[in-house]
Amino acid sequence: MSSDMQVFRLPDLGEGLTEAELVNWLVAVGDQVKVDQPIAEVETAKSMVEVPSPYAGTVAELHGEAGQTLDVGKPLISIARVGAGSGSGPAADSVPAAAAASAAAPAAAAPAAADDAVSTGVVASAEVSAAAETYRTEEKAGSGNVLIGYGTPGGATGGRTRPRKASVAVVEPAAVPEVSLEPAVAGTRIPGKLSAVISPLVRKMARDHGVSLDAIEGSGASGLIMRRDVEAAISAPEAPAAAPAPVAASAPVAEGSVDGRTGLAVSARTPVRGxxxxxxxxxxxxxxxxxxxxxxxxxxxxxxxxxxxxxxxxxxxxxxxxxxxxxxxxxxxxxxxxxxxxxxxxxxxxxxxxxxxxxxxxxxxxxxxxxxxxxxxxxxxxxxxxxxxxxxxxxxxxxxxxxxxxxxxxxxxxxxxxxxxxxxxxxxxxxxxxxxxxxxxxxxxxxxxxxxxxxxxxxxxxxxxxxxxxxxxxxxxxxxxxxxxxxxxxxxxxxxxx
The missing domain is CATH 3.30.559.10 (Chloramphenicol acetyltransferase-like domain)
Structure with a gap:
């Protein structure tokens, strides 16, 4: 098993669904992907959904083809970690990021010249702990079968947006060192921004109401977007809706195919799905x-x-x-x-x-x-x-x-x-x-x-x-x-x- 390979399994999209049809891949093998970047479109029994990646890295393998029905919990995509070498083992589930970060931490104290870097790392680690605690607090406020680390991509394009109730100047934070987060946090953190969503329940609330997370300034610690922030944004009128989803086409029928019961030529076979x-x-x-x-x-x-x-x-x-x-x-x-x-x-x-x-x-x-x-x-x-x-x-x-x-x-x-x-x-x-x-x-x-x-x-x-x-x-x-x-x-x- 290669610890450099991260396998993302098809998530339960919140309603206890057991399968979904893979409509279209949005990435290809060799592509570089970021956390929360949409990687595929799937159609469930309820709706068409864009699935975001909880990992950053290079696409190593796509586990399925367009039109194929995939079971929840089965591998969807394998992603090689950023900067990883060419491992030889088969793709496997990734080691929790927090554990990997802990294992990689140096045992000896940093040199005096690196005091600033160490200090920054400690602050970042404290933010991670606070973020994890915030996630647990937010999660307790809701219920349901919600996948940890799954949610609407905060920086995705093409979604509906709502203006805030009041005009607030958003200031881009200074760059911070990249920190390995526990899976619950890593899957919902927006890379390069302090403003982030920790709870999947909050992300689901934003998705359900068509709220763009990029338009929200978090009121929690380190700019975390809280439930109250999303609720405050759910009041503005709708933007124009997106284009309708494509209708599933009938499968081609072999020439000369005849129905045994009626004796008539078969003109089409349409899969019953979605x-x-x-x-x-x-x-x-x-x-x-x-x-x-x-x-x-x-x-x-x-x-x-x-x-x-x-x-x-x-x-x-x-x-x-x-x-x-x-x-x-x-x-x-x-x-x-x-x-x-x-x-x-x-x-x-x-x-x-x-x-x-x-x-x-x-x-x-x-x-x-x-x-x-x-x-x-x-x-x-x-x-x-x-x-x-x-x-x-x-x-x-x-x-x-x-x-x-x-x-x-x-x-x-x-x-x-x-x-x-x-x-x-x-x-x-x-x-x-x-x-x-x-x-x-x-x-x-x-x-x-x-x-x-x-x-x-x-x-x-x-x-x-x-x-x-x-x-x-x-x-x-x-x-x-x-x-x-x-x-x-x-x-x-x-x-x-x-």
């Missing part, structure tokens, strides 16, 4: 585990359309969309009928329980070039229709660009599905596992409707609720559906009581 693979698994599990039932009702949406038209006259650019108003009615309905905002769990010993939540994360189905995804508006129950509209638009944009985070795509408690945009009236929807209900909204069209005993033409839509019959009976489901329907038919009265 988002499509996750959707397929999720739908299969939903259908096999959830005893779902469906109820539906036609709704006169004329009053809601008229109310929105009046608001649009007063504030053309600040009026929420129809989906945002319906989302507001849904969150109010879920407060009244909380059984539909739960999760049904079966333990390893066979015992079962229904898990309720103190809050609502409202998911909504979004069709993208990479497949159907369901981003969720976190804490939707605290938002107005206008706030819901802004967050739905933001999440739709990042989802279609393939930039939605695992948290944004996997934390919903109830899903709202607007399939009316596809020109259909209703659908026997598959519940988004592990949720227990989904409300669908059909297209709004002119239909004959009886109003005060007379026939009239009204704007009518169909609401369809699919629900898990294990968590509630039809009375609860019908009560919720009727609540939302009544709110759509009388939006002014409903909003006055919310």
């Amino acid at each position: 988002v499509r693979k996750a959707v397929a698994a999720n739908m299969t599990r939903s259908r096999s585990e959830i005893p779902e039932a469906t109820v539906w009702v036609d709704v006169d949406a004329t009053a809601l359309l008229e109310m929105r038209a009046e608001l649009k006259k007063r504030a053309p650019h600040e009026t929420p969309g129809l989906l945002a108003f319906i989302a507001r009615f849904v969150t109010a309905g879920l407060k009244k009928y909380p059984a539909l905002n739960t999760r049904f769990e079966t333990a390893a010993d066979g015992s079962q329980e229904i898990v309720g939540f103190d809050g609502i994360n409202l998911g909504f189905a979004a069709q993208t070039d990479r497949g159907l995804v369901v981003p969720s508006v976190r804490n939707a129950h605290t938002m107005s229709a206008r706030e819901l509209d802004a967050e739905i638009r933001r999440l739709t944009a990042v989802a279609r660009d393939g930039k939605a985070t695992p948290t944004e795509l996997g934390s919903g408690t109830f899903t709202l599905n607007n399939y009316g945009v596809f020109g259909v009236d209703g659908s026997a929807a598959i519940i988004n596992y592990p949720e227990v209900a989904m409300l669908g909204v059909g297209r709004i069209i002119d239909k004959p409707w009886v109003v005060n005993g007379e026939l009239a033409v009204r704007k009518v839509t169909e609401l369809t609720l699919a629900f898990d019959h294990r968590v509630c009976d039809g009375e609860t489901a019908a009560g919720f559906l009727r609540y939302v329907a009544d709110a759509i038919e009388n939006p002014g009265g409903a909003l006055a009581d919310m």
